[in-house]
Amino acid sequence: MKSVKKKKEDKTMQLGVFKTATEACAAATAAQKELVQKYTMEDRDRFIGSIRTKIMANMERLAQMEFDETGYGRLEDKIAKNTGAVMLSQGTEAIPHNMYASDKGLTVEYYAPFGVVGAVTPVTNPAATIIGNGIANVAAGNAVVFNAHPFAKKTSAETVHLVNEAITEAGGPLNLFTMAGEPTLASLDEIMVYPSVKLLVGTGGPAMVKTLMSSGKKVIAAGAGNPPSIIDETVDLKKAAEGIYGSSSFDNNLLCIAEKEIFVVDQVFDAFMKELEDAGAFRVSSEEGKKLTEICVVPSPEEGYAANKKYVGKYAKVILKDIGIEIESDPRIVIFEAQNDDPLVQTEQMMPIIPVVRCKDFEEAMERAVIAEHDNKHSASIWSNDINRVTAFGKRINTTIFVQNGGTMAAFGIGGSGTNAPTIATPTGEGVTGPQSFVRRRRFCMAGGGNYLL
Structure with a gap:
């Protein structure tokens, strides 16, 4: 009699990662039904706590994986960025509840899950986007099917796996987070048309926003930005320079909220540039700046110019080398005096x-500054102690994120007060997203004067 060999368990299989997007959607649909039918809000809080613990325990490995796979940014900044997504994101406490009571009756307004959310993640912030949007949607009661950027699919798959592992270890359902192992535009189409996917979330550029909008479903979309910063003569120039240096250089300027160009009043221009150099910036001449513009942005038929992907998120000295400037030091940013019509001023360069x-x-x-922001309504900052100027600029620029005397990251709890979110929904108006963004409003009314105590 032949012995029957047991099939070996596949130790390489990642939780929540499927061969096709349709399979991922089906699994997420089943998991979401289980979540809302079997588990309480307190359970969701426990799942979120487990996610935070699990990701923090794997933080350095995940950041290294992202850095190696994408080649973007700085490892130490990725650790800080992903930590913010884990620890500063909101949980169930962010979901509002409203009550209306009178002698005519009692109405309770509460917020229910959409069900399954389809989410597009960017190559620039894959882990942070999955973690941040994931925690928010667990709090809201949704499952999420991710269509990861193909150039960050390994990092995305590992992040999805870790979050599923954390939820199941806390006693929750498997496959609240899913994705196709080989994400493509075709897999995105599968997600968009899947019946139980009721909400689409996207973090990326204009083309992505347009694609999601064509689905006919509700969309929460984070679009492009080109955040300007103003420096006037009333501010502490040293403090402003150090703030700009730290914020604009973070993760090699990959963040969509980071300052991309600076407008400085002539009276303090030279002194401010000196302070930026003292803070660590490497200054090049205007002619060398023009050479940087020539390689850093490329013509685009839709937008005039676009960032050259070869240099997005790269180290400053790597970019300098390609215009013939070789340095041993590692400055976090390069600065130069530019003309207002320089394409680098008018383009979201992310470098x-x-x-x-x-x-x-x-x-x-x-x-x-208002012109350079291109009415994206994204982010802007001003360094000024004149509240009238701050107010005037705030009204004119009309951005979702507006910061006075601080880096733009201050609005997310880093150097200021706020919560963290990887998706800043400017085109669709939700702004800085959280659990309250991924729910739908419902009302339950006890009519006829019942349940009201005088």
């Missing part, structure tokens, strides 16, 4: 090359 524009006065700086 540590920061053009600085000299302006005759605050009014000119404000006018130029």
Whole structure:
């Protein structure tokens, strides 16, 4: 009699990662039904706590994996960025409840899950986006099917696996997070048309936003930005320079909220540039700045210019080398005096090359900053102690994120007060997203004067 060999367990299989997007959607649908039918809000809090613990225990490994796979940013900054996504994201406490009571009756307004959410993640922030959106949706009661960027699919798959592992270890359902192992545009199409996917979330550029909008389903979309910063003569220049240096250089300027160009009042321009150099910036001449512009942005038929993907998220000295400047030091940003019409000023470049524009006065700086932001309604900052100027610029720029006397990251709890979120939904208006963004409003009414105590 032949002995029957047991099939070996596949130790390489990752939880939540499927061959096709359709399989991923089906699994997420079953998991979400189990979540809302069998588990309480307190259970969701326990799952979120387990996710935080699990990801923090794997933080350095996950950041290294992301750095190796994408080649973008700085390892130490990725650790800080992903830690923010884990520890500063909101849980069930962010879901609102409203009550209306009178002698005519009692109405309770509460917020229910959409069900299954389809989410597009960017190559620039794959782990942080999955973790942040994932925690928010667990709090909201949703499952999420991710269509990861193909160039970050390994990091994304490992993040999905870790989160599923954390939830199941806490006694929760498997497959609240899923994805196709080989994400493509075709897999995104599968997700968009899947019947139980009721909400789409996207973090990326204009083309991604347009694609999701074409689905006919509700969309929460984070679009492009080109955040300007104004420096006027009333501010502490040393503090402003150190703030700009730290914020604009973070993860080699990959963050969509990070300052991309600076407008400085002529009266303090030279002194501010000196302070930036003292903070660690590497200054090049205007002519060398033009050479940087020539390689860092490329013509785009849709937008005029676009960032050259070869240099997105790269180290400053790597980019400098390609215009013939070789240095041994590791400056976090390169600065140069640029003309206002420089394409690098007008383009979201996502690299540590920061053009600085000299302006005759605050009014000119404000006018130029508003134009450079291109009405994206994304992010902007101003370094000024004149509250009238701060107010005037805030009204004109009309951005979702607006910071006075601090780096733009201050609005997310880093150097200021706030919560963390990887998706800043500017085109669709939700702003800084959280659990409250991924729920739908419902009302339960006890009519006829019942349940009201005088």
